[in-house]
Amino acid sequence: MNGSELVKRLVACGWTASNATDTCFQYAAEGKFSELEAFIRQQELLFDDRREYAV
Numbered sequence: 001m002n003g004s005e006l007v008k009r010l011v012a013c014g015w016t017a018s019n020a021t022d023t024c025f026q027y028a029a030e031g032k033f034s035e036l037e038a039f040i041r042q043q044e045l046l047f048d049d050r051r052e053y054a055v
Contacts, residue, residue, distance in 0.1 A: 003028070009040050013047040 003024055010020035027036035 006036065006040055010043060013043045015043075 006024050007020045
């Protein structure tokens, strides 16, 4: 798992780089890598929904 790629995925959802990095570090510090992946996927899905209805 590439940490910078995970940060980029959150940034693509509108997160600041600082907040994305902090969030990834927090999950990593707790060893919750699968939960981090699920969290990022949830953020991507929510971001896609917001874009669809914000037109």
